[in-house]
Amino acid sequence: PLLTNQWANVVRWEMRTRMFLRTSEFLWQEGHTAHETREDALAETHRALEMYRACAEDDLALSVIAGEKPENERFPGAVETWSIEAMMQDGKALQAGTSHYLGTNFAHAAGIQYQDREGAQQYCHTTSWGVSTRLIGGVIMTHGDDDGLRVPPAIAPHQIVIIPMLRDAPEDAALIDYCEQVRATLATQTALGERVRVLLDTKPGKAAAKRWDWVRKGAPIIIEVGPRDMADGKLAVLRRDALWNTGNGKPAFTYPAREEFVAGAGELLEAIQQALYTEARERRDANITRGVSEWQAVIDHFEKGGKYPGWVEVEWSRPTGAALEKVVEQLKSAKLTIRNVPSGAPAASGPCIFTGEPAAERILIARAY
The missing domain is CATH 3.30.110.30 (C-terminal domain of ProRS)
Incomplete structure (x- = not known):
């Protein structure tokens, strides 16, 4: 078969735009393939759909339902259209990806042929499949809360953010050095099949303000480190998916020993990923x-x-x-x-x-x- 992957931007003049979901210009990934037989093309159609399902569930923590579209919802000219559908927090559906078996319809229209084993020219069976930047909207609407984004660890640019509680004092240098040691050690750990991505935030500003900035941005784990934490060998750890203490309404910090947290960081990130997916799946099934x-x-x-x-x-x-x-x-x-x-x-x-x-x-x- 001929298998072509494409990354492209598309402009269409939408009358009523909606951020990330229906925009005048959007980015997408799509595949176009040509096959000898119907069976091969259908297998590719389902392979692509499964690829999108796995990406949505394993990486984006979206809980989707895969299935065939009815005749009236098919891509124009397609023989079969398949989709993955996700439920947003407001109960509405979001089509998160599609895969189409096009038969030989487009091959006839575009003259896409191959030479068979007997030397005769035959029309190819083709497929098309794609996802777009509306997946970003799906992540925001599935996982976001009143405090901002909650980004699944699998796709978070910074899975752990370390914030030193600087006081414009001589001991700040030692605190930054300590936090850098924590960052470097965490970066040797693995989570979800990759090295842990850690950021040490030393930009100017109060620690509390920087904490809420990262809460809004959805960093999965936020760590604050002050002089007392450094002296005690502990870390103040905040999970973005479990932000609040239900008992007193305050941020739900835990205070593990440094070595204990580092050793379990990978498992914790995987637990957060699973928790976000489970929350999305249970909400969908309940509705x-x-x-x-x-x-x-x-x-x-x-x-x-x-x-x-x-x-x-x-x-x-x-x-x-x-x-x-x-x-x-x-x-x-x-x-x-x-x-x-x-x-x-x-x-x-x-x-x-x-x-x-x-x-x-x-x-x-x-x-x-």
Whole structure:
């Protein structure tokens, strides 16, 4: 096969922009591949989707649902379109990546051919797949809180930030030297398959102000070190994902010994990564309503289901033609869309919520960005 990877920027004149999600210019990564057979092209389509799922869940700590898009949501000209869908904190869906099997449609249009084993010219089976900077928006809306960003350690530029509590005093030099020793030792540790990324913040300013600057930026672990900590061989450690002490409402600092913290830093970063993913997954699962069997119940759910109604899973007969157009109009009137047919979902067993005919599969319905 011919496998092409592309990094590009795209300009489109959006009338109503939304930061990171729908912008006049965005950056994306996409792949374009050409194959001999349908089977090879479909395998590549699913390989790319799995690559995006793994990136979203393992690196970005987004909990996504992979599945095939219905006919009306396919990329124009595609035979099949597959997506990963993430739920934001407001319950809306975000399409986080797509992968398309294009059949030979684009090969015919663009004259993409290969010479087969008998020497004859044949049209290629092609695929296309991509993600964009809207993934940044997905990370912000999934993990952010009232205090700012919470960046998963796997993608954080600085996984640990060390802030010396400088006082414009002679002992500042010794404190900075001590913090540099801590930084250097931490940088030899590994987390999530890579060396730990540590920053020593010595820029001017009060330690408390710098701490909240890094809280807003989402650094996974923030360490403050004062003269007393240096004397005691301890560190004041703050986890960004567990910022507040529920008992007194103050920052939830812990005070481990320096050697103890350094030895466990990698495991702690991995625990933070897992905690953010688990939080996203549990929130998503808690906000998917299943067992809805009537269209009016879907309408009621989204109109009366509170500020954040989440998603609804229903069964449908996979209608086509005029019947599908009617379904699309029903959904459009309620400002809803079909997100995808979840891979691995239980088989449908009841009637289609739209047509009353025997259902063929389960689909997810949601409001979306």
